[in-house]
Amino acid sequence: MSIGKSLARIGLPRLIVNITVLFVVALWVMPTLGIFVSSFRDKDQLAVSGWWTAFSSSERNEAGRLAGLDKMKQEGPLYVISGNVLDGKGGTVKAFGTKAVAPRAYKPDAEADLGDGIKLTINSDGSYRYTSTAPFTEDNTSRRIYLAVATPPVFTLTNYKNVLTGEGIGQSFVNSLTVAIPATVIPILVAAFAAYALSWMSFKGRTLLLAAVVGLIVVPLQMSLIPLLRLYNDVGTFLGVPSKTYAGIWLAHTAFGLPLAIYLLRNYIVGLPKEIIESARVDGAGDFEIFTKIVLPLSFPALASFAIFQFLWVWNDLLVAMVFLGTEKDKLVLTGALNALLGSRGGNWEILSASAFVSILVPLLVFFSLQRYLVRGLLAGSVKGG
Amino acid sequence: MLSQIVSALIVMVVGVFAAAAYFYLTNRVLDLALPDKGDVVAASRNLRIRAMIRPWLFLGPAILLLTIYLVYPVIATLILSLYGRDAQEFVGVSNYIWAVNDAGFRQSIFNNILWLAIVPAACTFFGLVIAVMTDRLMWGNFAKSLVFMPMAISFVGASVIWKFIYDYRGEGQIQIGILNAIVQYFGGQPEVWLAIPFWNNIFLMIILIWIQTGFAMVILSAALRGIPEETIEAAVIDGASGWQIFWKIMVPQIWGTIATVWTTITILVLKVFDIVLTMTNGQWNTEVLANLMFGWMFQGGGDSGRSAAIAVVLMLAVTPIMIWNIRRANEEMKGR
Numbered sequence: 001m002s003i004g005k006s007l008a009r010i011g012l013p014r015l016i017v018n019i020t021v022l023f024v025v026a027l028w029v030m031p032t033l034g035i036f037v038s039s040f041r042d043k044d045q046l047a048v049s050g051w052w053t054a055f056s057s058s059e060r061n062e063a064g065r066l067a068g069l070d071k072m073k074q075e076g077p078l079y080v081i082s083g084n085v086l087d088g089k090g091g092t093v094k095a096f097g098t099k100a101v102a103p104r105a106y107k108p109d110a111e112a113d114l115g116d117g118i119k120l121t122i123n124s125d126g127s128y129r130y131t132s133t134a135p136f137t138e139d140n141t142s143r144r145i146y147l148a149v150a151t152p153p154v155f156t157l158t159n160y161k162n163v164l165t166g167e168g169i170g171q172s173f174v175n176s177l178t179v180a181i182p183a184t185v186i187p188i189l190v191a192a193f194a195a196y197a198l199s200w201m202s203f204k205g206r207t208l209l210l211a212a213v214v215g216l217i218v219v220p221l222q223m224s225l226i227p228l229l230r231l232y233n234d235v236g237t238f239l240g241v242p243s244k245t246y247a248g249i250w251l252a253h254t255a256f257g258l259p260l261a262i263y264l265l266r267n268y269i270v271g272l273p274k275e276i277i278e279s280a281r282v283d284g285a286g287d288f289e290i291f292t293k294i295v296l297p298l299s300f301p302a303l304a305s306f307a308i309f310q311f312l313w314v315w316n317d318l319l320v321a322m323v324f325l326g327t328e329k330d331k332l333v334l335t336g337a338l339n340a341l342l343g344s345r346g347g348n349w350e351i352l353s354a355s356a357f358v359s360i361l362v363p364l365l366v367f368f369s370l371q372r373y374l375v376r377g378l379l380a381g382s383v384k385g386g
Numbered sequence: 387m388l389s390q391i392v393s394a395l396i397v398m399v400v401g402v403f404a405a406a407a408y409f410y411l412t413n414r415v416l417d418l419a420l421p422d423k424g425d426v427v428a429a430s431r432n433l434r435i436r437a438m439i440r441p442w443l444f445l446g447p448a449i450l451l452l453t454i455y456l457v458y459p460v461i462a463t464l465i466l467s468l469y470g471r472d473a474q475e476f477v478g479v480s481n482y483i484w485a486v487n488d489a490g491f492r493q494s495i496f497n498n499i500l501w502l503a504i505v506p507a508a509c510t511f512f513g514l515v516i517a518v519m520t521d522r523l524m525w526g527n528f529a530k531s532l533v534f535m536p537m538a539i540s541f542v543g544a545s546v547i548w549k550f551i552y553d554y555r556g557e558g559q560i561q562i563g564i565l566n567a568i569v570q571y572f573g574g575q576p577e578v579w580l581a582i583p584f585w586n587n588i589f590l591m592i593i594l595i596w597i598q599t600g601f602a603m604v605i606l607s608a609a610l611r612g613i614p615e616e617t618i619e620a621a622v623i624d625g626a627s628g629w630q631i632f633w634k635i636m637v638p639q640i641w642g643t644i645a646t647v648w649t650t651i652t653i654l655v656l657k658v659f660d661i662v663l664t665m666t667n668g669q670w671n672t673e674v675l676a677n678l679m680f681g682w683m684f685q686g687g688g689d690s691g692r693s694a695a696i697a698v699v700l701m702l703a704v705t706p707i708m709i710w711n712i713r714r715a716n717e718e719m720k721g722r
Contacts, residue, residue, distance in 0.1 A: 017519050017523065018523065020519060021523060021529050024529075024533065025532050028532060028533045028535070028536070028596065028599075028600075029532050030564075031544075031547045031548060031550075031596065032535070032539070032547060034547070034550055034551065034564060035546065035547045035550060038550070046562070047562070048560055048562075049560060049562065050560070050561065050563075050564060050567050051562070051564075052564065174390050175390070177391055177394065178390050178391060178393075179394075181391075181394050181395065181398050182394055182397045182401055185398050185401070185402055186398070186401040186402065186405065189402060189405040189409075190405055190447045190448050190451065193444040193445070193447070193448070194444060194445050194447075194448035194449075197440075197444035197445050198445075201437075201440065201441040201444070202441075203437075203438065203441040203442070209445070210715070210719065211712045211716060213452075214712050215708050215709075215711070215712050216452060216457075217711070218653050218707060218708050218711060219456055219460060219708075220656065220657050220676070220697065220700045220701060220704055221657065222657065222659075222676055222679050222680075222696075222697040222700050222701075223456075223459055223460050223463050223697050223698075223700070223701050224455060224456060224459035224460070224463075226462075226466055226683060226694050226697070227458065227459040227462035227463055227466065228455065228459055229683075230473075230690075231454075246394070246397075250397070250401070251451070251455070252455060254451060255451040255452060255456065256455065256456075258448055258451055258452055259452065259456070262448060286413070286417070287444070288410070288413040291444075312537075312538060315540070316539070316540030316541065316542075316543070317540075318541065318542050318659075318663075318664075319659055319660065319680070323683075335540050335541075335542040335543070338540075338542045338543065338546060339542055339663065339664050342542075342545070342546065342549070342664050349550060349553070349562070352546050352549075353546070353550065355546075356543050356546040356547060359540065359542070359543050360538070360539045360543045363538040363539060363540070364535070364538055364539070366538065367534075367535060367537070367538035368531075368535075371531060371534070374537075375604055378601065378604055378605060379604075379608050
């Protein structure tokens, strides 16, 4: 089938749409891919070539010297100096030259005539043979040469090993888990009870309370920081304990997550079939039994949605962690550690890329395995502003 | 290290257990204190009182936490903004007067307006376009999933990712940042992108757009699926073009969702902090309110008055959306 025919079958507009979407997806994935590929690259290659060249050999230009007069040997009529220009560094010589203005004048594996009976052969593997018909002198030994060296791509886990142990990312990973697990689970129960009360119990001020919850969803965290920091310091001094503790940040994250949690769960719980709850009431079940035996199990999808939300939020948070947990090295969560590394290791991309990937690994796993619940949560609670 | 995780898990279990115990015990105590026994009058009175108290038992922990962590701080911040740097002496509105005259604050306001003008619009637009384009594709869900992915990445992680893209090496060197590599490939001069005033704001915004477009796309995509097929079929029969169908039939029907997406991203933009802190820390005229506020909280021992005043400005900016959200939620609740 000709291209024209198959094009007509697919339809040109569809083809354009397909290509555009492909382009958009590539654009969206490319940034993350760059960090991902870079984190596995050899540190020296990473510093001198773009990550998009990672799978091809990278070429670097080097300058070196041939050996000195002391290495001179006589072979029949020729005076010979030999050795290896790469010194066992690995790689392949792609071209060489003897003048800075023409660093790629000669090809490897072939004899280059330098004039005056002097010849130089540099092989791809770096070994060379420098010959002369007359004895070498001080002037033409230790000769400066220029090399174009290609190195095959090197992929390594060294970067990960380094950041996990040497840069404290391992400790930060543990800290992030320590913060995120309780801060995700504790608010769920508190919010679920409140959401049930707001949907199936009648009392004065219910509408007002719901309005307040909706309002609190968008209150900027910045409004809370200063008074809470002072409060934490006062409580810490009063009780004689440090003011920046894990307990403190768990409570903070719990409270900051509550408005959205209550709103999300309430929207779900209020939509449960009325008949089930009414008939349970008729059978003499109290609110506590109805909640624990009927509402909680039925609300699992909503609970899961919120749990994913809250986990991603807590894991990715920087502000709350900086304020309530502090910026000492052993207490840094992953985001904080990454922020510190950006300051201290600004140009060391092998460290930054590996650290960044460690920090986004868990959220990505959660994202790809539980995307369904995440989307459902988003659709139910899109009032929240992050 | 392991002991730390174990203790976190223990806390989690204890926390959940304590919460469960609280709810169970308080409910039990209520039932025991006001039993269904005695004569009919007393029993029905007890029933009534129990029904009055129980909701507050259910709501108690939530209300307590919300009050301590959100309601009280909002009021306290309002008051602190009228006090000096150590919250000792009352200074009236002089923190606000300082702010209005401060170059950094003005720059932040300007930049925040810029962010507000560009980011929500760009996210909503790209989100809508991608949602429409992927809707009928065989691999549409896969494509959407990949565009949605940056949502899971922290702002700090995204900052590292994009700092790598904007990376700059001196002229003539091999560029390892892809943007400068492309520029150099087409014969241009490599630039220190983050240090070009005004435009560097755009380069920071691109990060947030990259993160949030997926959010807009997911919500709008669901809304598009909710449009009744008949309306589109009718338009097709009437001879409407694809363009007309999109603008005159589809967009008006999802207008409410577009507004929701727009306001949600607007609030996020107002609070944007991590990106600016990690990318430039407000240098080269990229300061925004949230980062300025954070700076005043700690730098030079901290100035709680000025910091609080900046937070109040943020709060004021959010308030219209807050009121709109509450109104809309109230209307929805009436429907139920």
